[in-house]
Amino acid sequence: MKQIDPQTGFKKASEFKKGIMRKTSGALIILLAILSSCVKERFDPAKFDKTLNLSAGVALPIGHLHLVYADFLNDTTAKLITIADTLPFNWIKSALPASGKIEKLIIRLNTVNGFPAAVFTQIYLLDQNKLLIDSLFTSAFKLEAATDLNGDGIIDPVTQGPIDIELSATQINNLYGAGSFVVYGKATTTSLKNSVLPSYFFDFNLGVIAQLKINAVN
């Protein structure tokens, strides 16, 4: 029952305060109800896009081969020589996603030919059992001969590259099954008898550039 102040005819102060509290509480309840109804949406992680269209480029060094050839220092006649070395390569599965998620894959080759003859080069892929499974070049790639550029009697190495070899889907699959690269070169020398250098070298730097299609969920 409302208590009325007999002097003023209005509700007593205590009654008035109760009313304020009651109605303010009501306003708060309304406010909380509005806030609680503000759930915009239900998020279901199962409905997250599994074909996330995201691509990334990754460049990784494969390795470096430094081949020295000194057997022909005393040769006086032209001679066909071959050079070859092996670079282990079975880490690609651990460093890159599965081959199906590779949009594009390039093997980048940088060479330095310190050999005074053109070298015809091929890079082979061997599997884990060292069986030939593929090659990078469709035909032998020519490394230009080093020549004496400044007339000091010493040949100056020739740098070539970058040489980008884009692999086909089949080659990418073969690359994923590879155990090693074999760098193989052939050169026909002339007389090196008067060379001032005790040996000659080839440098091969191999790297892989991959364009990936990343799926963030799977």
Next chain:
Amino acid sequence: MKKSGNLNPSATFRKKLFSLIFFILLPIPYLTQLIKGQDNTLYLMPVIPQANQLNPAIINHCRTYVELPVISSIKLNIRNTAFGFHDVVHTGTGSNSGIYYFDWSNLESKLQKTNFFLVNTDIDLLGAGFSFKGWYFTFGIANHSEMRIEYPHDIASLKDGNWQTASGNPIPVNLNGLGIDITIWNSIGVSAAKEIGNGLTAGVRVKYLQGMANIDTRRSNLDLNTFSNPIALAAQAQYRINSSFPVNLGYAANGLVNRVNFDNALNNIVGNYIFNGNRGLAIDAGIVYDMSDKTQITASFTDLGFIWWRKNVNNFNGSAKSSFSGVDLNRLLANPGQTNLIQAIKDSISQSFYAQGSKKGYVTLTSAKIFGGITYALTPELKAGAMTRIEMYDFHIRPSLTFSMNYIPFPIVAATLSYTIMNNKFNQVGAGLALGNRGAQFYILTDNIPVRFTRDAGTSLIWPYNARMVSLRVGFNLLFNCKSKDNGQHSKKYKSSDYCPAYRQL
């Protein structure tokens, strides 16, 4: 004698109540995106005693208040300065409307050069304030925790890898500044305020700080550069991390820390976390100046101080500079089984890595804040205000500007609506509500009201749809000897000589 109709308290009450409801509900349609800001709403609500924590010169309109353990002030603040949920997760349209997409490009555009994920808690353990012979004193014990994860913009560009295929150029990766700071500490503060001139009140607080635990990333540099011709990688890393936490470390033969054991973390809690010798000091100071009956200016700074960490200290200094051009034959000859590139890169870096461990005490600075504000009384019940808050830490400055409307329709109700501009965001709305006056006061404050939420279908957890910050301060104070007329604006208005309960308003 009856009062005239326009003084009818019921009509006045209804009018004020509708105004109050309107005041509270008005911002809801606009509360769609909310970001950070902290304490700004409280700063302009002097009816809440905790406002004194932001400016020691703010004197509550109640001559005495008491804070009860824990329940008088619990503050939680979680914020991510760069993006909210909806910034990075979108739903599709049309037939794809039920599918969620991660928006990498928007994430990248939202990230600033330096970004923070911050979690703060403040819990008042005990406190009181009272006036005595023209002075106003407060005392408070509080527990604080602060976690700060700093992440650079480039963390988003990791998604692009280290090579831009279209242009054929490498992408440098720079993760400088990536780190974490965690500090847990207690403070015991005493403040005093007094009117020192005509309308000018000054206050100062001294806080003794007791550091409980800390992890401090003092320096963190990580660069990864890719060379294109031939392809090679170069990594450079430098870091310095200090910690004050009971851990046991294991060291490898090369001096690197290879094991962190937390088994003893909960042993001897009192010795490790309370009476541990990690001491510090901080100062708050401020002024309140009544320019006129309607205009008031406030200014203050808080938490200007430090903690000297001396207990369970470990310092980790590391540096590495390494280049990697692939699996080289020398390493293979030494370790024929190694054909894993990632392992080879790790080995290459770790072989050039050196780390130094030490146990020297160190000092961390507290996050200092500067406040400035002005209020203008539009009517006896309604005040317009503006304030700025500038937080400084580790040479980073986080400014904010807040406008507010403070409405006190009845002595027992105070409502504030705040609007904050920060980080080029213009749609941050907060609110505060204090209920109660004499005897007890309940209050709830937030600088941001997330009104749209997302509910996880699996866990039923709810998180803000797009808010970058969730902040809440709630508490229950005991108030005594209150004067309602001036709504707690200034001490001079309730000098003992002026104070007369007979003039209290309803």
